[in-house]
Amino acid sequence: MSAFRMPFVPRRALALAAALSSLAAAPPVLAWDASITLPSLGVDFGVSDWSGHWTWDADREGVSTTYGEGNGIPVDFQFQAWDGTAWNQAYFYNETLVPAGGSAVAYLDRGDTSSVIADYADAFVTGALGNVSAGGMFAYDFVFTLAPFSEATLTYADDAALVSLAAAPGDDGVAFAGLKLYAWDLDLDAPGGANQAYFNEFISLDTQANAARSASVDVQIGQTLAGMSYTFSNLTGAPVSHALRLEGYALVFTTPVPEPAAPTLLLAGLGFMGWIARRRLAIRQA
Numbered sequence: 001m002s003a004f005r006m007p008f009v010p011r012r013a014l015a016l017a018a019a020l021s022s023l024a025a026a027p028p029v030l031a032w033d034a035s036i037t038l039p040s041l042g043v044d045f046g047v048s049d050w051s052g053h054w055t056w057d058a059d060r061e062g063v064s065t066t067y068g069e070g071n072g073i074p075v076d077f078q079f080q081a082w083d084g085t086a087w088n089q090a091y092f093y094n095e096t097l098v099p100a101g102g103s104a105v106a107y108l109d110r111g112d113t114s115s116v117i118a119d120y121a122d123a124f125v126t127g128a129l130g131n132v133s134a135g136g137m138f139a140y141d142f143v144f145t146l147a148p149f150s151e152a153t154l155t156y157a158d159d160a161a162l163v164s165l166a167a168a169p170g171d172d173g174v175a176f177a178g179l180k181l182y183a184w185d186l187d188l189d190a191p192g193g194a195n196q197a198y199f200n201e202f203i204s205l206d207t208q209a210n211a212a213r214s215a216s217v218d219v220q221i222g223q224t225l226a227g228m229s230y231t232f233s234n235l236t237g238a239p240v241s242h243a244l245r246l247e248g249y250a251l252v253f254t255t256p257v258p259e260p261a262a263p264t265l266l267l268a269g270l271g272f273m274g275w276i277a278r279r280r281l282a283i284r285q286a
Contacts, residue, residue, distance in 0.1 A: 032102065033166040034175040034205075035124035036248040041140075042110070042117045044160040045246060048229065052150025058082040058116045059141040059243070063123075065096040065104035067134035073251060077139060086113040098134055102127025104250075106136040123250045125175075133173070135251040141184060145241040146234035154181065154198075156246070158226035165205035166220035173254040178202025179225055184245040192242075198230035202249075 038044065047054065062077035080088045093107035104125045108118035123136035146152060156179060163177040180200035186193040205221050234240040 031127050031168045032129055032171055032173075032175060032252045033124070033126045033164065034177050034250040034252050035122065035126075035162075035164050036177045036179060036250050037124075037162040037164075038121040038160070038179070038248060039162065040119065040160065041108075041121050042115060042119050044157040045117070046155070048153050048155035049231075050150070050152035052152075052234075053147035054150060054152045055143075055145045056116075057143040057145070059143055061087070061092060061108050061118065061141065062139040063092060063094040063106035063108070064135070064137040064139075065094045065106050065123075067096060067098050067104060067129070067132045069132055073133050073135040073253070075135075075137065077137070082116070087115075089113070090115075092118075096134075098127065098129055098132060100128040100130030100132070102129045102134065104134045104136040106138045106248075108138055108140070121248055123248050125250050125252045129171075129173075129252060129254055131254055133251070133253045135249065137247060137249045139184075139248075140246045142244055142246075143241055144232065144244050145239050146232055147239055148234060148237045151231060151233045153229055153231040154244075156181075156199075156225075156228040158228075159224040161201075161225040161228070161248075162222075163203050163225060164220070164222040165203060167205060167207045172207055173252060174204060174206040174208075175250075175252045176202050176204045177250045179228060179246070179248050181228070181230060181244060181246050183242055185243040198244075199228045201225040201228050 047056070060079045060081045062079040064075050064077045066074045066076050068074050078094055080092055087110075090111070090113045091107065091109050095103055095105045097103050102125065106123040107121070109120040110118045117140060121138045121140075123138050125134045125136055144154070161179050165175045165177055167173070167175070178201055180197040182194050182197035183192045184194070188195045190196065192198055202225075203221055203223060232242060
C-alpha cells in the first residue's frame with residue numbers, strides 16, 4: 001500500500017473564513033447545512049490488521065452534486081481515473097446550484113496528483129432549498145485483493161469523520177450525513193452491495209420529530225463517526241478481489257419527509273442503478 005501524504009489546509013476552510021465577515025450583515029433565510037468531512041482521509045483510512053498478503057489498487061474517484069423534486073435526488077457521479085502514477089486533477093470538485101439559492105458541493109483534495117488517495121474530502125448541502133431535495137456525495141473506488149488464505153481489516157479511524165446537520169426555523173424535512181464502504185460492482189441488495197454495505201455509519205436530523213425544534217430557534221447536530229471497520233477473508237487457494245467504494249454523503253430531503261429509521265430503503269431510491277455498471281478492472285495479483 002502506498003504511503004499517504006499528511007493533510008494540508010483545505011480550500012473550503014479558506015473559503016469559509018473569507019465568508020464569515022459577511023454573515024453578520026446577511027438577512028436571515030431558511031437554510032439547511034448538512035455535511036460530511038474527512039479532514040485526513042489519506043491517513044485515517046487503510047488496513048488496520050492483516051495476516052497473509054494483500055494489494056490495494058486505486059481505480060477512480062468521483063463527485064455527485066444534484067437536486068430533485070420531492071424525495072428524489074438523482075445520483076450523477078463525475079469521475080476521474082487513476083492512471084497508475086497520477087490523477088488528472090489534484091482538486092476534484094463539483095457544485096450544483098439550487099433554484100431557491102442553496103447549493104450541493106462535493107470535492108476531493110490533495111497536495112499533488114501523485115497521492116494515491118486524497119488528503120481531504122468533503123460533501124455538503126447548504127442554503128435554501130425550497131421544495132426540492134439535494135445531495136452531495138464523494139466516492140473513492142479501489143480494488144482490494146487478498147492472496148490465498150489471507151485476511152485483512154479495512155478501517156476508517158474512529159472520531160476522524162466529521163458530520164454536521166443543521167436546519168433554520170421554518171425548514172421542514174430530514175437530513176442525513178454519513179460514510180459507507182461497499183462493493184460497487186455487486187447488486188444493490190447483495191451482501192456487501194450498496195444497500196447492505198460493509199459499514200455505513202450516519203446521523204440524521206428530522207426537523208418535525210426533533211424535540212428541540214421551535215418556530216424561532218435553529219436546530220443543529222454535530223458529531224464524529226465511529227465503528228467503521230470490516231474484515232475480508234480469503235480461505236481459497238486463489239486470489240480474491242473486491243471492487244470497493246468508500247462513499248461520503250450529505251443528503252437533505254424536503255416534504256414529504258421520509259422515515260429516518262429506514263435509511264436503506266431511502267438510499268435505494270437515489271438512483272444508484274444509474275451509475276453502478278459492471279466492467280472489467282485491472283487487478284494486480286497478490
